Amino acid sequence: MSMFSERTTLKDNSRNLSYADAHCHLLPDYFEMNEVTELSKKALENGVKIIVNSAVNPENYQFGLDTTKLEGMYLAVGYETTKIIEERYKQLIVFYEAHKESIKAIGEVGLDFHWIKETDKRELQIEYFGKIIDYTLGKEIPLVIHSRGAESKTIEILKQKGAEDVLMHCFEGDEEQAKEISRLS
Numbered sequence: 509m510s511m512f513s514e515r516t517t518l519k520d521n522s523r524n525l526s527y528a529d530a531h532c533h534l535l536p537d538y539f540e541m542n543e544v545t546e547l548s549k550k551a552l553e554n555g556v557k558i559i560v561n562s563a564v565n566p567e568n569y570q571f572g573l574d575t576t577k578l579e580g581m582y583l584a585v586g587y588e589t590t591k592i593i594e595e596r597y598k599q600l601i602v603f604y605e606a607h608k609e610s611i612k613a614i615g616e617v618g619l620d621f622h623w624i625k626e627t628d629k630r631e632l633q634i635e636y637f638g639k640i641i642d643y644t645l646g647k648e649i650p651l652v653i654h655s656r657g658a659e660s661k662t663i664e665i666l667k668q669k670g671a672e673d674v675l676m677h678c679f680e681g682d683e684e685q686a687k688e689i690s691r692l693s
Contacts, residue, residue: 528558531652531677534575535568548578562616564588566599576610584613589620589654592636614644615652616677622657641669654678659685666692
């Protein structure tokens with residue numbers, strides 16, 4: 509069987525299946541709205557029924573919200589873990605409170621020790637990760653977690669805070685850590 513016919517067979521067999529994209533960045537940094545509209549139509553035609561668009565910069569929150577008008581498109585709002593400052597945290601909370609009926613998850617949020625090496629900046633990430641978990645507890649909104657090079661600390665904080673409704677978007681941990689995380693989901 510040629511590669512072309514394998515792809516055709518796969519596509520033909522997948523028509524009865526439904527898919528979800530739990531994390532993508534269909535934002536103005538990369539796409540214009542007409543491109544997102546076209547992409548979402550093609551996704552629906554190919555069985556992708558749910559797309560969770562993750563806006564991680566306050567400058568993109570409104571664009572992300574606008575994409576929720578498209579069929580099957582949902583929004584998660586968060587912040588870039590490597591660029592967290594008090595102002596971005598506050599902007600996230602304000603935007604979420606104003607639009608919580610349209611926002612399906614908080615994230616991505618978390619820790620990135622791969623890129624952030626300085627102790628003071630890591631401590632700032634840890635502080636705001638804890639704050640956002642505290643904020644979401646009892647709100648029935650899942651967290652989309654970014655954890656790169658910080659899996660042990662991420663798991664420790666999630667357990668300590670009692671966070672249970674989590675989706676690991678970025679995770680470099682081992683099998684045992686993955687099992688630990690799955691018990692939180």
